[in-house]
Each structure stands twice: as structure tokens, then as C-alpha cells.
Amino acid sequence: MNTIKRVLLVVVLFVGFQSMQAQSKIAHINTDELVAAMPETKALQAKLEALGKSYNDEASKKETELKAKFEKYNAEFATQTELVNNQRTQEVQDEAKKIEQFKQEAYKDLQKAENEGLAPILEKAQKAIEEVAVAQGYDYVINAQTLIIAKGKDLLSDVKVKLGVQ
Secondary structure, three states: OHHHHHHHHHHHHHHHHHHHHHOOOEEEEOHHHHHHHOHHHHHHHHHHHHHHHHHHHHHHHHHHHHHHHHHHHHHOHHHOOHHHHHHHHHHHHHHHHHHHHHHHHHHHHHHHHHHHHHHHHHHHHHHHHHHHHHHHOOOEEEEHHHOOOOOOEEOHHHHHHHHOOO
């Protein structure tokens, strides 16, 4: 009976030890906060704002020109023939469509520039997160934005130090 108890005790200790070793270390990080703090992101935002401003300025200029043309045509409406008025109306409508197309293309261009600019920033952040996690012995790192309860280690400050970010 004593040997059975000893064997059972050894088995329980062995299983308990194995389960302790099998537990994975988990940490979390708010990747949006990390990326927003990176100087590369701030530079990208400045570049995108400048590009957006140039598109807005150009669109405003075109809209101002179209408004002036519309007001001129509207003032001359009574003195023109029906054919001329119809042509002018079509001309104004076509120019308004061109302005809308320009705005849509500008928006797409801004989105493309943002995506292309963010790719290397996200890659750099991902690499730093991986390096910090490996150095600190973490098996998994979860994005903190999706967590309801975050009791594990927060790697944000450590990754910011690794990247030299305040």
C-alpha cells in the first residue's frame, strides 16, 4: 500500500511539474498606441496632411472657377439662345463631374500613400515587439485593444524603449 501511495505521489508531482512547464507566458501591447508614438508615423502624417492640403487647394480652385463660370452664364442666361444655354449647362455639369472625379482620385491617392507609408512602420513595430517578447521569454503577445481583461505584462513601455520612442 505504501508503494502505491509513493508511486501516486510521484505521478501527481510529475504531472503538476509538467503542467507548470507547459504554461505559456503571455503579454499584451496596444499596437495603435505604439505606432502613433513612433516618429516615422508623425512624419508620415505631416506628409499626408501636406498632400491632402494640396489636393484640397486644387479642388477649391477648380470649384471657384466653376462657380464664377456658372454665375457668368446665369447672368447671361436671358440674353442667350436656348442652344447656347443648353451647351453652357452641359459644360458646367461636365466640369462639376470632373471636379468630383478629381476628389475621388485624390482620396484614393491619399489612401495609397498612407498604406505604402504605414507598411514599413508596422513592420518595424512588429520586429521590435518580437525582439522584446523573445528577450523577455514571452510565447504570445496579444493586441491589448481587443482584450477585456489585461492582467499580463504590458510590453508597450519596453518596446518604446527598444525603438527609442518617448
